[in-house]
Amino acid sequence: ETVLTQSPVTLSLSPGERATLSCRASQNVDSRYLAWYQHKLGQAPRLLIYGASSRASGIPDRFSGSGSGTDFTLTITRLEPEDFAVYYCQHLGPFGQGTKVEI
Amino acid sequence: QVQVVQSGADVKKPGSSVKVSCKASGGTFNSYDISWVRQAPGQGLEWMGGIIPMFGLTNYAQKFRGRVVITLDESASTAYMELTSLTSQDTAVYYCATATIPEAGGALDVWGQGTLVTASS
Numbered sequence: 193e194t195v196l197t198q199s200p201v202t203l204s205l206s207p208g209e210r211a212t213l214s215c216r217a218s219q220n221v222d223s224r225y226l227a228w229y230q231h232k233l234g235q236a237p238r239l240l241i242y243g244a245s246s247r248a249s250g251i252p253d254r255f256s257g258s259g260s261g262t263d264f265t266l267t268i269t270r271l272e273p274e275d276f277a278v279y280y281c282q283h284l285g286p287f288g289q290g291t292k293v294e295i
Numbered sequence: 296q297v298q299v300v301q302s303g304a305d306v307k308k309p310g311s312s313v314k315v316s317c318k319a320s321g322g323t324f325n326s327y328d329i330s331w332v333r334q335a336p337g338q339g340l341e342w343m344g345g346i347i348p349m350f351g352l353t354n355y356a357q358k359f360r361g362r363v364v365i366t367l368d369e370s371a372s373t374a375y376m377e378l379t380s381l382t383s384q385d386t387a388v389y390y391c392a393t394a395t396i397p398e399a400g401g402a403l404d405v406w407g408q409g410t411l412v413t414a415s416s
Contacts, residue, residue: 193357227402229340236390236409237332237340242402249404280340284401285330285356290339 194218196281196288203293211268213291215281220261225284228257228266232277240279241266268293297322299391301407307414312379315410317391319372324348327393328401331365331376335387343389346374381414388412 195218205211215226223244231237239248241257244264254269268275276295281288302316317329330345344355346365353365364377374391389410392403 222400225400225402227400229403231334231340236406237392237403238406239399239402239404242396242399242404246399248396248399248402278339282340282342282402285342285345285354287332287340287342 193286194221194283196283196286198279198281198288198291200291201289203291204295205271205293206295207271207273209271211266211271211275211293213266213268213279213293215259215264215266215288217262217264217283221283223260223264226257226259226264227282229280229282229287230275230277231280231290237280297324297327297393297395297405299393299405299407301389301391301410304411305413307381307412309382309414309416311381311414312377313381313385313412313414314375314377315389315391315412317374317376317407319374319393322395323369323372324367324374324393325369327395327405329365329367329374329391329393330403331363332390332392332403333387334390335384338387341387343376343378378412381412383414385414386412 199214226244228241229237245257278290331343392406394401
């Protein structure tokens with residue numbers, strides 16, 4: 193079973209700044225099955241990115257995904273107040289441990 | 296667009312079992328893979344397992360094998376997750392989620408509202 197390790201655990205930023213989140217797999221993975229989710233307290237998780245780089249329907253273009261092999265990145269170009277949340281990567285089931293983006 | 300609605304909160308005694316349901320509306324589960332994910336207090340998302348209706352196959356995370364069973368009643372468009380031998384560590388919000396985007400490699404785009412299961416004496 194592939195283990196996904198996300199870094200950093202916490203990212204402290206201000207609105208308008210750029211956020212770069214990392215997801216590293218313990219072995220090469222097929223990027224077609226790499227997804228990113230946003231999760232806010234009291235809500236269901238929300239799919240942001242699938243196939244490592246494709247935005248899900250309704251996701252603003254300030255969210256982008258990239259990467260292949262073992263290293264993947266989620267970038268939020270200009271943080272909006274509603275973007276402060278926990279972000280998870282996932283590959284064929286298992287999730288990473290999450291990165292909390294906080295003010 | 297399919298939506299999923301889960302059963303309500305439940306309180307169980309340690310050692311007992313819980314069965315959570317997830318009903319599709321505006322569509323059926325027949326073509327969509329279904330996963331169950333949980334979040335314990337203060338913890339991250341944890342994938343428990345899933346079912347592929349097209350092939351009738353189930354797949355469980357190693358941690359839960361032997362303790363979880365995921366089933367699907369296609370006629371009722373309802374999926375179930377049963378977890379046995381509950382301990383306090385199983386207190387969590389349980390989500391069902393489904394993958395409706397054909398080209399998305401199983402990414403979970405439709406989520407239920409979550410079901411709080413509390414295991415306490």
